[in-house]
Amino acid sequence: MNNIIATTAQLLTTDAVITLYEIDAKNYGQGVLRFHANSNEVLNFNGYNYTPFPIKSEGFEYNGKGSLPTPTLTVPAQDLAFMSVLIGSNNLEGCDVRRIRTFEKHLDSGSDPDPSATFPVDHFYIDRRSAQTSVSITFELASKLDQQGKQIPNRQCIKNTCTHSYRYWNAETQEFSYENVTCPYAGDEYFDREGNKIIDPAEDTCSKDLVDGCRKRFGNNPLPFRGFPGLQRY
Template identity: 35%
Template structure:
């Protein structure tokens, strides 16, 4: 097993500790099974959906890690290997389509172009619920974005992925200009701990609102609409808002 960071990025801090720990595991007589998990995140393209997927059950159950349940689903990924020189890899991701898992999102978000795909690799003993559970011990993740949809049938959807530095049509500014949608990740209620898991959105107030910006007292219903109205509801209409969309972009000709 390799502990080399992809694309020449050297690990540091907690990442270095995790790599060292995994290197020690690899040299033991019983390192344990490697588990591969996938996150498909629509936040970079203005969506709110994140799919947590894996290719099969672990000990007869859907694996849990970092507080997320990874649903077993037909998924095949290949082409992530990189020798450290030459062109960056352009992996392929094939996701089963018989149940229509990504069907609606493919239509809504222009074939998911730009969606973020993260491939995690860790050992079974570090999954949630294991005696040695540790969400921070994992191999350096492979992070790519959907570059194009190669094909789609009733049974599967195939995507080409590319690294952030190797995407076609990359322009300045690097952020995607979306008028009506905030791309920050909003906090999520964890019923197990009774606390919010923070996202990239800085909001940490006590007021809660539903996905339609209606006030609510239920923590599990506190979901941001990712619209400017969601920011105004939480911070106040006359306050400085951390909205990451571009509401004035339509005025530019």
Template identity: 30%
Template sequence: MISQKMLIEFSKIEQDTIIELYEVDLTDIIGEKTIFRFHNGLNELRQSIVWQGHVYDPYPIKVSGFQKNGQGTSNRPSMVVSNAFGLITGLSRNYDDLLGAIVTRHQVLAQFLDSVNFEEGNNKADSTQEILSRYIIERMTTLNSETASFELALPCESDGTLLPARVIIAHTCCWKYRSAECGYTCGAVADELDNLTNDITKDKCSHSINGCRLRFGKNSILPFGGFPSSAKLS
């Protein structure tokens, strides 16, 4: 919904710069409030942009493919972000390629930004003047040392449509070791190569079925987070 104030500004021959701010909300995936806020640039002070009191850090991000279509299937925007220092690699490894994360785009006219963005303040600052678009990360399309690409979808098209709600990997457990999904809470067992150890600092799961058996027993029901049977499909 666009406010009357925004419509008036858009109707002018000379329009102010539109600032696009992005939030990536991992709260539902991680289980605690975790929101990354990005903007592909800086404010007048050469600092992070502040909108509605939140800081949007300068970080290479590009989202394209937004369309408004009332007929047929909706568009699938593409989000490309920097993988500097392996940030996205680490997050995708621990949290199922970030599937289900909520991406929010804030479109704001520069004249309405918070006063702290300007050297002499801003008497036109208005935190209510924005256009919001929300999407869900549907899948990761590419990941390398430089960038990561994701396909986005409307929330109404993603709810309950991804079965299972994570990537199918045959022989690798996706659970974080000693997490609630993993369920292991006892002493040290083995390192990441399944070499037995009593040193808790070296205790790391190999994320394999063998690593799971070492901790829960050969004849126990294993909380293995992979899909072994998927490798048997032709």
């Protein structure tokens, strides 16, 4: 959990929690669909617009008994635009789903906008359309680990190299792009591949190293390093 979120969550009074949904339908030519059900207004977070949509979710919580959660998403069946997407994309089967939660003040229009301030992001994929009535459609989600024939661990363990995907500079917009980026760094200090501080944001490149990459960007805060510095040979 982001340290800002962790600190805020422990306060006696906190801001409203905003839940955002992303469905990655790029494999079907539909792009990334972004929704929320918090209000009737378009919300903006991390530079993206999230359309108001009466989407409901259940079952994201882990039960602590070892079994993976199998959440569901329920959407209205009368929405013609969404129905046309379903028809043209095999009911969105196999599409990645991300549930992002943050405090209202961290939205782009909030009092303290911060795209890195989120609760742990829930990452699933649409397994199947499990129910449909004249009113609603329900999708069953599955964890990325819950795939037949997969073995754990499936991730390659590398000692000194971070496997996060880092932001990149968009020359057309003259801004950083965070599309499909996993590294939470969104600061305004820039470094080259050797960890030297630079001025030009277009040259900002992460060394993927714990000290020259991660530590210089996050300082004494908890590091999101995706390597395994304690890994030893046996």
